[in-house]
Amino acid sequence: MTVSASEMLLRQQQSFVEGIEPLLMAASTRAATAVLVGDSGMGKTTVIEAVAERASSLGRAVLLRGDRYESDLGFATLEELFRRLRLRGGESLTTADTDPVAQGHRLLRYFDELREPLFLLFDDIQWIDPSSARALRFVLRRSANHRLVVIGAARPVDHPLLDILSTQISEGMGFFRGELAPMMAEDVQNLAWTSLRRRISFRTASALRNATNGSPFVVMQLLRSIEDSLDAAPHPASWEIALPEIPSIQESVRVRLDALPEAARNTVDTVAILGEAVSLPQLSELARRSGAALSLSESETSEFLAVRRNRGVVWFEPRHLLLAEAIRASAPLDVQLRVHRLGGEILTGHRALKHRAEGSSDYDPRLVSDLIDAANTAADRSHHDAAVSFALSAVELQMPGDEHERTLLKAGVIALRGRQHQRIFHLIPRFMELPQNLMRDMILIEILVLVGDHATSFRLLKGALSDRDPSADARAVRGHIAAALPMAQLATGQFEPIIGQVQTARALLSQVPTDPAELSEPSLAWLISPQQDLLRLQAWLIIALCHLRREDELEEAFEVGDALLEGIEQTPAAVDYLTSKARAMLLIGRPDWIRAELQEVYRFLPSASTAWTGGHSRISYAHVLFIYGNWDEAAAVLDTAVAFALDETDRAVQPLTYAIAALIHAARGDFDDAAGFLQSGADYETGGLSTYEVDIRFIAAAELGRAQADPSAQLRAVTGEALSPRIRSTLGWMTYRIDALAELGRYDEAAELLEAVEASSRWQPYYGSLNWLRGRVAESAGDLDSALEHFLADDAETSPFRFADAVRLLSQARVQQRLDQTEPALASAQRAATIFSSLGAAPYRERALRLLARIPSGPRSAGAPGPGTTRVPEKASLLAATADPLEKLTTRERQIAHFIGRGWTNREIADHLFVSVTTVNFHTRNVFAKLGVKSRRAVREIATSV
Secondary structure, eight states: OOOOHHHHHHHHHHHHHHHHHHHHHTTTTOOEEEEEEEOTTSOHHHHHHHHHHHHHTTSEEEEEEOOGGGTTSTTHHHHHHHHHHTOTTGGGGGGSOOOHHHHHHHHHHHHHTOSSOEEEEEEOGGGSOHHHHHHHHHHHTTOTTSSEEEEEEEOSSOOHHHHHHTSOOOTTSEEEEEEEOOOOHHHHHHHHHHHHSOOOOHHHHHHHHHHHTTOHHHHHHHHHHTHHHHHHOSSTTOOOOOOOOOHHHHHHHHHHHHTSOHHHHHHHHHHHHHTSOEEHHHHHHHHHHHTOOOOOOHHHHTTTEEEEEETTEEEEEESOHHHHHHHHHTSOHHHHHHHHHHHHHHSOHHHHHHHHHHTOOSOOHHHHHHHHHHHHHHHHTTOHHHHHHHHHHHHHHSOSSHHHHHHHHHHHHHHHHTTOGGGGGGGHHHHHHSOOOHHHHHHHHHHHHHHTOHHHHHHHHHHHHTOOOOSHHHHHHHHHHHHHHHHHHHHTTOOHHHHHHHHHHHHHHTTSOSOGGGOSSGGGGGGOOHHHHHHHHHHHHHHHHHHTTOGGGHHHHHHHHHHHHTTOTTSHHHHHHHHHHHHHHHHTTOHHHHHHHHHHHHHHGGGOTTOTTHHHHHHHHHHHHHHHTOHHHHHHHHHHHHHHGGGOSSTTHHHHHHHHHHHHHHHHTOHHHHHHHHHHHTTOOOOTTOOSOTTHHHHHHHHHHHHTTOHHHHHHHTOSGGGSOOTTOOOHHHHHHHHHHHHTTOHHHHHHHHHHHHHOSSOOGGGSOHHHHHHHHHHHTTOHHHHHHHHHTSOTTTOSOHHHHHHHHHHHHHHHHHTTOHHHHHHHHHHHHHHHHHHTOHHHHHHHHHHHHHSOOSSOOSSOOOTTOOOOOOHHHHHHHTOOTTTTSOHHHHHHHHHHHTTOOHHHHHHHHTSOHHHHHHHHHHHHHHHTOSSHHHHHHHHHHO
8 A cells, every 4th residue: 555754654663663672672681782774854863762762661761862063072972971871970071081992891880780771772873973982882792791772873874883783793682773765766656646646757756756865754845845836747757857945944954054164065065066976086176176175074064965985986965956956056156157167077978068058158059069969879878868858958058040940859859769758748839830841740740649739730740741852851751750640540539540541651661761871860860660660550550450340350460560570579669569469469358368478578668668558568467467366466567557657658558557556456455545546547538549448447446346345336336328338348347247236136137237248249257257147147036056056167277367266266155155065165265265365355355264254164065066176174274274474564565575486686676666676675674574584485485385
């Protein structure tokens, strides 16, 4: 389930508090150490204060806080500790020329006299002075036999006291280490939804995460401050981060900056204005050229800057961009321009170019040209987000006139190349003002279709295709436009003309130059990919055939597409073709093919990011995995699909994604999340690009009702005019409707609808078999013998759809119980519960367990146990066999356990889930703790047993 910022952090905090509870309870018999590590703003102080309160109920607790202004004052922390412990002589430690070892011995003698546990808690260990740290290290290494527990909290920095607290000092001492991990982009997306009921794109979430270093509370402040600008964005992924001034942060930063020495202030200002990591040699050169004195003291600047070392080089960088923006805002404009100009001179590559742009105060045509060159280079390397950013900077810096028009067109072409159309939606008025030409029309045709201005788009299409310019550039552009027309027709529901348009497009593509050297505009070279264009045309043709119900022509279309696929199997066009083919296969009842092909597409999709249907391929794959009963894998793919749904250029994928997310979450018992996804998808209509199960949102709502044991809600979800039989439907809604009618005892209606299903050529058994539906109708009529006969007709061992079959087994067990067939009922219910347990279908497993509990123990009946079953053991053994060993895990933790069970490394898991290794490490620790194991092998044994 998704959680709010405070809940997200609270879980991590609570994990630490629970982890050290055994150490606190055992303090009267053995010493222990514990440490909590996390960046600034992660709530370490809150945790330490909570632990101090708990410790005070078990003995004496002393909480001390490191002070950065006294971090270079010898024995400052030890002096405060002596004062709190009422040890004589402590008041003069900071002025005395004393030995840390001698002071350590004083503490040890004090600890020897302890009659009750003593809990020493240190907050902000990184600010404890070296002398005190050395004395405390001396004590800790000799305190195994004392009634002492030392707990510290610190930022992840090098410090002698943190170092010793981070490892178990001796076998006789207790030890625990906790970490408050920063939020990742997916966490920011969850936070935006739970706190503001807003879905945001992964691109936006990444920008917010980077701007705040993942601090939940800072992210929350920033989210609230940018709500209006998010609303104004023409596309969820088109929002460009413009960090606002947050008064509370601005004022706090101003006060702290004013307290810094001048040299430290210069250092902080310089790094913050550059807004990126700067090496020590680069920073020194900046200081030399600017003539400003800089301070390299970490104690003076660490509140604002992070210092890291990489291969012997020291780097300074802002702690997060929001803090850097607050610092930058306090610096005079002339200082900001000077720092950027120096950065442009000293830094290299794209970093230098960025600062040249930010430091420019006069028009510089060379800078504009360099930005366009950088954009094309980035695009060549598939760094499309950066490419568009460079191009947009060039547009803004270019002066009005012919050069501005050319720069604008180049930026548009770069955006189209990288499927970054949404990044230039705001430029539509500027493009419309340009003189008519094929390049302008190519850009406008695609982006106008995406924003819904179909009339203008088709007008431009007609003019472009009638153009007779024989130049190589014009032929390349016309070929691209002709290949894009079927996609535009799909978006507007014009399916019949697509058949003829595909032929026209093939003819125009045959005229496209084959050698990029023929082009006068090198940036158009990416348009010369005729095989990919032809393959993509085949994808749009397949979608049109599905809409037109011309299934008899699909096999021929597949043959042509498969031939074109040879040699370009891992390209964006291959994604579009295979995804379109997969969705057609679902409609005609070939999900086995889909699972194999989409698994391969999912593997290479990250390297084919410019595919139009990338989002469709992810969510289609998740759905098929769900149907086949591979729910942990389905949930992993689903998380990625949801994370990137709003980043897709084609917004038709969003309602489909949210509907399938609702379906999967509902079946697993995550009812609030399921309802939230249904709410998110309610405002969307599935577009023409989607041939997928058009009724999936109704199916998801019905599953939510069934999972909650509410047949009335289940029936309402699949009742209404919107559900009259449609072309792009496998009629799964009929399955749920018959089930609901049967549950409510409305036999006549259920029987009538069952006849329609039996007569249909389009109904598919993805959500329940035909025999199961017949049994449900018979059961509603009171004909239990007939019902059981239908249920037993399906062989549980050969059914490929595990969830649907487990639901059948549950129905079968219920009827067997009513017929007093005790042993078969126990066998069926146990089998159903076991499948539900392995899937993680919590509400259904509970239903099966309740049925098991109602079936009386005692002599077995003579009823036949049914196919694939044997005599079963006593009920206690049955209940134990259906237990879910992963029940305590969250959905994400189940996924991690699932992949550990496959023998994957944390890096492999992170790559597959599109998250950081840090995130996987965090969840892995939770998996180990909740399962009570200490090795990946133990997790693997448990996961594979499921």
